[in-house]
Amino acid sequence: MNRAQLGAALRALRVASDKEAKAVARSALMSPSKLSKIENAKLAPSTTDVERILTAIGVSDEVKAEYTEAARASATEATAWRLLKRMGVHKGQQAAKALEAQMSMLRLFQPALVPGLLQTPEYIRAILQRHNLSEDALTQTINGRLERQAVLYDNTKSLRFVITEPVLRWRIVPPQMMAAQLDRIASISRLSHVDIRVVPLEIQQHDIANHAFVIRDDRMATVETVHAEVVVTDPRDVDLYVEKFEGFQRIALTGEDMRNLIEDIRNNFLREQETG
Template sequence: MNRSELGAALRALRQASGTEAKTVARSSVMSASKLSKIETGKLSPSADDVDRILTSIGVSDEVKAEYMEAARAVATEATAWRLIQRAGLHKAQKQLQAVEADMDLLRVFQPALVPGLLQTPEYMRAILSRHDDLTEETVRRTMSARLERQEVLYDEDKTLRFVITEPVLRWLIVPTPIMAGQLDRLISLTRLPNIDLRVVPLAGAQRDIPNHAFVVRDDRSVSVETVHAKVVVTDPRDVALYVAKFDGFAEHALSGEALKPFLEGIRDDLVRQRESR
């Protein structure tokens, strides 16, 4: 089944259910225009898009399993950041919030920045404000939506695993006081029972290369962040590659009782460096 055939099948299922397109689009957290492009084969849907559409239509578990398998087979979706920005960064955050509400297990690997779910408002603003093409209103709305997403951190029914590399905590892309506050935030989050935060230290031999950031939601999909685009991978064979890479870094990262003094040491180093200038 190719993209056009999948879109036509989804449209036929919707029409057979008697559900209006605008109703399906609304409950699927997408615009009516996007749903129309999916149904006409002009846009390849992600597995999450198909999941939400089928849930909205109310198909049986058997039918849903069949079409989800087809969706994963055809969907490796790349969306340029400029298009995501044009549609609204705050809307992208809302879509992520909807996806995260349905998941049980989140794995985040980040070698460049503190993951969005763990960011303080100050860190968040500093990162977003670096982009000259973002207006103050865009920054404000995106921050508000991302902070709403952070409510998932306190849902003990979900397991949230984060692996970051030590340079993330030392790379002063934000002012030192903001980074120090961010480190305090990370220390406090390690106390939450459903959060597993780990840091890959620079000291010692490494067994893998931290190519780029990626997010694995359950074992269903992977979001990969490149310079120009966000790529969503849903083929189970490819998802397994990312899970293995995540587990490899997690195995050799600091966690638990060893992590707190490590984070406190980096924070204190940053503060001392600032005071000595």
């Protein structure tokens, strides 16, 4: 059931109950305007919204369970990478920039690559070349990602990154460029509102670094899978990602310990370059 079908179903249930929209909205602790937007598919309801509306309407527990589960499912939306590529990968950068402009806190976990906001131009190009973009599309997308990085210098926002040690060692670009990329991470980590942590390989782990994800405030988690970008908005599901992030954050190296690890890996890349 998509957003439109869910909204129409909620409206039909309300009409069948002979209850006016204003009365249902009041009982559901929301404005009549919000209820109207939900019923007309202009606003995606949370599972809490749906539960309150159905309670106000007075449906059975079975109906309530059915529709709250539908709301939970509709709060997870996947867009295949091939569709994003067709629309224009650079437009994805514009959309991300808009989201980052509105947020107050970003939490990003990355077990495979340097996070986009921390990437050097050379690293960005190497990553994007996997997508067989035209040179024009590649340039637009690189520029879009670099423009997004302006958010790093907005000290009204809290930016938190947790990456795993293999990210620092994964050879996306030649050794000298990898060393420059690690220098950038260390430099950005000194900004007062930016927290960068690295989960070291040498410590005992109690969780699995399944895949990358981004949490913007506590409202949305964006998950990167092999075939699609998945957007999660159900609060219960977002909480799962917050919990996972905080678990890795607690055991990760921070401050000078983190920068010392980065420096060791950086120096290894430079020695390799010199002897290569």
